[in-house]
Amino acid sequence: xxxxxxxxxxxxxxxxxxxxxxxxxxxxxxxxxxxxxxxxxxxxxxxxxxxxxxxxxxxxxxxxxxxxxxxxxxxxxxxxxxxxxxxxxxxxxxxxxxxxxxxxxxxxxxxxxxxxxxxxxxxxxxxxxxxxxxxxxxxxxxxxxxxxxxxxxxxxxxxxxxxxxxxxxxxxxxxxxxxxxxxxxxxxxxxxxxxxxxxxxxxxxxxxxxxxxxxxxxxxxxxxxxxxxxxxxxxxxxxxxxxxxxxxxxxxxxxxxxxxxxxxxxxxxxxxxxxxxxxxxxxxxxxxxxxxxxxxxxxxxxxxxxxxxxxxxxxxxxxxxxxxxxxxxxxxxxx
Amino acid sequence: xxxxxxxxxxxxxxxxxxxxxxxxxxxxxxxxxxxxxxxxxxxxxxxxxxxxxxxxxxxxxxxxxxxxxxxxxxxxxxxxxxxxxxxxxxxxxxxxxxxxxxxxxxxxxxxxxxxxxxxxxxxxxxxxxxxxxxxxxxxxxxxxxxxxxxxxxxxxxxxxxxxxxxxxxxxxxxxxxxxxxxxxxxxxxxxxxxxxxxxxxxxxxxxxxxxxxxxxxxxxxxxxxxxxxxxxxxxxxxxxxxxxxxxxxxxxxxxxxxxxxxxxxxxxxxxxxxxxxxxxxxxxxxxxxxxxxxxxxxxxxxxxxxxxxxxxxxxxxxxxxxxxxxxxxxxxxxx
Numbered sequence: 001x002x003x004x005x006x007x008x009x010x011x012x013x014x015x016x017x018x019x020x021x022x023x024x025x026x027x028x029x030x031x032x033x034x035x036x037x038x039x040x041x042x043x044x045x046x047x048x049x050x051x052x053x054x055x056x057x058x059x060x061x062x063x064x065x066x067x068x069x070x071x072x073x074x075x076x077x078x079x080x081x082x083x084x085x086x087x088x089x090x091x092x093x094x095x096x097x098x099x100x101x102x103x104x105x106x107x108x109x110x111x112x113x114x115x116x117x118x119x120x121x122x123x124x125x126x127x128x129x130x131x132x133x134x135x136x137x138x139x140x141x142x143x144x145x146x147x148x149x150x151x152x153x154x155x156x157x158x159x160x161x162x163x164x165x166x167x168x169x170x171x172x173x174x175x176x177x178x179x180x181x182x183x184x185x186x187x188x189x190x191x192x193x194x195x196x197x198x199x200x201x202x203x204x205x206x207x208x209x210x211x212x213x214x215x216x217x218x219x220x221x222x223x224x225x226x227x228x229x230x231x232x233x234x235x236x237x238x239x240x241x242x243x244x245x246x247x248x249x250x251x252x253x254x255x256x257x258x259x260x261x262x263x264x265x266x267x268x269x270x271x272x273x274x275x276x277x278x279x280x281x282x283x284x285x286x287x288x289x290x291x292x293x294x295x296x297x298x299x300x301x302x303x304x305x306x307x308x309x310x311x312x313x314x315x316x317x318x319x320x321x322x323x324x325x326x327x328x329x330x331x332x333x334x335x
Numbered sequence: 336x337x338x339x340x341x342x343x344x345x346x347x348x349x350x351x352x353x354x355x356x357x358x359x360x361x362x363x364x365x366x367x368x369x370x371x372x373x374x375x376x377x378x379x380x381x382x383x384x385x386x387x388x389x390x391x392x393x394x395x396x397x398x399x400x401x402x403x404x405x406x407x408x409x410x411x412x413x414x415x416x417x418x419x420x421x422x423x424x425x426x427x428x429x430x431x432x433x434x435x436x437x438x439x440x441x442x443x444x445x446x447x448x449x450x451x452x453x454x455x456x457x458x459x460x461x462x463x464x465x466x467x468x469x470x471x472x473x474x475x476x477x478x479x480x481x482x483x484x485x486x487x488x489x490x491x492x493x494x495x496x497x498x499x500x501x502x503x504x505x506x507x508x509x510x511x512x513x514x515x516x517x518x519x520x521x522x523x524x525x526x527x528x529x530x531x532x533x534x535x536x537x538x539x540x541x542x543x544x545x546x547x548x549x550x551x552x553x554x555x556x557x558x559x560x561x562x563x564x565x566x567x568x569x570x571x572x573x574x575x576x577x578x579x580x581x582x583x584x585x586x587x588x589x590x591x592x593x594x595x596x597x598x599x600x601x602x603x604x605x606x607x608x609x610x611x612x613x614x615x616x617x618x619x620x621x622x623x624x625x626x627x628x629x630x631x632x633x634x635x636x637x638x639x640x641x642x643x644x645x646x647x648x649x650x651x652x653x654x655x656x657x658x659x660x661x662x663x664x665x666x667x668x669x670x
Contacts, residue, residue: 010374010588039345076588078411078452081522105517112519113448117413117588129486129584151464151670172584182440184447185520187416188583248523249464249507253345253411253452335486 001052002198003027003163004324005034005071007121012071016051016060017198021324024065025055034074034199038255041146041162045201067324072119072195073165074144078253080116080193082140082169083109083242084261088234089287092264092271096290109237109245112185114169115192116257122197122324125331126170126304134173135191135304135330139219139283139312141212141231142167142259143239144199148252157243158211160252164204166196166217166323167259168312173286173303195257196312197324205322211238213314217263219283220311227281229265231314262287271295306332336380336387337533338362338498339659340369340406342456347406351386351395352533356659359400360390369409369534373590376481376497384536402659407454407530408500409479413588415451415528417475417504418444418577419596423569424622427599427606431625444572444580447520449504450527451592457532457659460666461505461639469508470526470639470665474554474618474647476547476566477502477594478574479534483587492578493546495587499539501531501552501658502594503647508621508638530592531647532659540657546573548649552598554618555646562616564600566649597622606630641667 002019005012011033015024030047031037037044054060084090090110091101120126128135144163152160175189207214212232219227237245242258263283266272271291273279282288289299304310312326337354340347346368350359365382366372372379389395419425425445426436455461463470479498487495510524542549547567554562572580577593598618601607606626608614617623624634639645647661 076413078413079450084519104513108513108517110517110519111522113450113522115414115448115585116451117591118586127485133584149670150462150668175584178439178443180518182443182445183515183518183520184419184445185518187446187448187581188585190585192585246522249468249510250450250525250527251453256452333485335484 001049002200002204003034003048003073004198005073005075006069007071010075011035012075016048016055017065018055021065021067021198021321023055023062025051025060025062027051035255038144038146038162041254045162067197068123070123070197071121073163073199074255074257075119077116077119077255077257079256080114081111081246081256082114082259082261083111083237083245085109085235085237085242086261086264087236088266089262089264092287092290096293106236109242111242111245114186114190118192120192120194120328122194122326124194124328126191126328127331127333128172128191129333131305133175136171136173136285137219137304137310138169138171138262139217139227140167140169140260140262141217142195142257143243145243145252145256145258146254148243148247148256150247150249150251152244152247154240154244157247158240160243161202161239163199164202164208165199166312166314166326168194168310168326168328169259170194171284194326194328196326200322206316211240215314215316216280217283218313218315219281222308225275225281227283228275229263229280229283231260231263233265235260304330306330336384337535337539338369338383338408339533340408340410341404342406345410346370347410351383351390352400353390356400356402356533356656358390358397360386360395360397362386370590373479373481373497376589380497402532403458405458405532406456408498408534409590409592410454412451412454412590412592414591415449416446416581416591417449417594417596418446418572418580420444420570420572420577421596421599422571423601424597424599427622427625431628441571444577446577446580449521449525453527455527455529455663457529457661459529459663461526461663462666462668463507463526464668466640468510471506471508471620472554472639472645472647473504473506473597474552474562475502475504475595475597476552477530477592478578480578480587480591480593481589483578483582483591485582485584485586487579487582489576489579492582493575495578496537496574498534499537499543500534501647501649501661503529503645503661503663504594505529506619529661529663531661535657541651546575550649550651551615552618553648553650554616557643560610560616562618563610564598564615564618566595566598568600570595639665641665
């Protein structure tokens with residue numbers, strides 16, 4: 001099934017969305033919010049699924065679904081952990097500064113605890129203090145879990161994945177080196193993220209298997225195709241492995257969101273290529289800059305400026321948008 | 336006023352607690368949960384304050400308050416950020432491994448995004464997979480904010496501090512070096528934290544001024560006094576500065592918790608001393624181990640073992656417990 005949260009108060013109003021994303025049904029009689037649904041998922045999910053079937057059959061009360069009316073599916077969450085499952089991305093970042101990737105990175109996922117208190121909506125503006133902060137998008141897939149017990153295995157973790165979303169993990173590249181040098185992760189160098197309008201159950205995705213999706217993640221930038229990297233290709237850790245990593249020493253609460261990290265494909269074993277040059281492009285600007293630096297010695301493509309727009313979406317084999325479209329314009333913060 | 340959350344569902348039941356911590360009044364008619372109160376603090380706080388005055392005057396319905404019935408005041412939160420305001424602690428850690436503290440650490444606070452989805456209750460057990468993970472307490476003060484706008488100054492930030500608590504920021508020292516080396520902060524190396532039974536408004540603390548408290552934070556370990564470091568002494572950044580640091584590039588949602596980091600005092604300009612040797616002791620085991628390492632070349636005091644108990648509390652000038660007592664025993668996880 002497909003679920004969304006319409007803008008309404010701090011936590012939104014839960015709606016069931018038709019498979020083709022055209023119609024929605026107010027599901028707040030079943031659970032008022034997405035978090036409330038996740039808190040009692042075993043009881044609530046079957047009721048939502050029944051409503052979803054009726055909606056798709058044209059037998060439920062419905063209204064036109066407008067993605068612009070959406071909050072992120074969880075407008076705020078108790079936990080957002082972002083992995084870095086695409087080592088190609090890490091390899092490029094390191095190569096650009098003449099460093100290698102430690103062997104352990106291939107067995108032990110990189111993961112950071114992200115800010116989950118103020119997600120922006122899928123069509124909201126990225127509000128930033130300064131272009132000098134190096135504003136960048138990161139297109140990723142994410143999962144939402146139910147309650148996950150400490151010490152879960154990667155296989156068991158797969159059963160705790162209840163919903164899937166896309167995310168734009170907005171990064172402030174200019175602030176990252178300073179924070180990474182301190183070793184305590186990202187605080188100021190990550191802005192509020194935007195998730196896809198719709199969260200879907202794994203059974204909605206034909207190519208969901210083994211904790212990944214065999215489909216390209218489409219990124220456009222100022223109206224031009226920018227990335228179409230395949231989520232499955234070159235993924236070092238699958239989503240079940242990332243959930244298990246997060247739960248090694250703690251239980252995870254229902255509603256925990258875990259991200260894949262920036263999707264990144266090698267290109268013919270090499271460093272990646274722009275779409276216009278026949279490659280699959282990029283899921284963030286930092287990556288193309290790293291390739292420029294490796295190939296020419298200079299960073300060429302600038303980070304996002306006020307007024308720039310990024311779009312993120314994923315289509316099924318028939319061209320139907322699965323999660324709806326993230327579209328964020330960058331705006332200057334007016335304090 | 337003083338507030339607590341009794342164990343009841345995932346988010347607890349809001350109660351007002353008498354100043355002397357003996358009586359409580361069910362406040363769920365005003366706001367069902369602590370988060371609900373924080374979401375509309377300007378409207379809710381005056382109602383809770385009125386109830387608190389009646390309770391202290393013996394004019395409100397009440398029942399005996401039992402700290403063991405409490406969840407952490409926010410049983411789960413949308414954000415928990417922990418600073419490191421006591422550079423003495425950082426200096427000792429670095430000195431023990433022969434490194435110095437970068438100059439920037441004195442202007443730019445260390446802060447990490449912590450896990451906020453599964454806090455344990457103030458009297459709950461710390462459940463750990465293995466003693467080899469190096470289980471340690473960290474005694475700190477923390478504040479809860481209302482909505483904080485991006486770019487707030489440290490002075491303005493002081494007005495957004497609505498409640499104050501203590502915390503035991505449970506750390507798994509054996510896992511920290513590996514995670515810090517990756518640069519992405521703490522994920523597996525922090526277990527679920529425990530907060531004090533009671534959260535109090537700043538006006539309840541006579542010595543709250545300039546974003547700190549001029550009182551010792553009392554730590555006991557297996558029934559023996561272990562620490563009594565003064566919160567104000569040697570604090571490099573005050574709580575308003577830490578809130579402003581967190582809000583530099585993002586709005587913070589009401590209910591954001593920000594911690595001071597392990598309270599740590601120098602002793603006569605030197606490295607600190609045990610209470611039994613006339614010093615103020617320590618707020619975590621790691622610190623005494625660092626001093627042992629510096630002085631003898633060896634770590635001597637072991638980290639916590641299954642069955643060990645840590646207590647954390649703060650008394651006012653009259654010996655009255657302000658926040659109630661955190662008391663956590665360490666237990667082995669039975670998967």
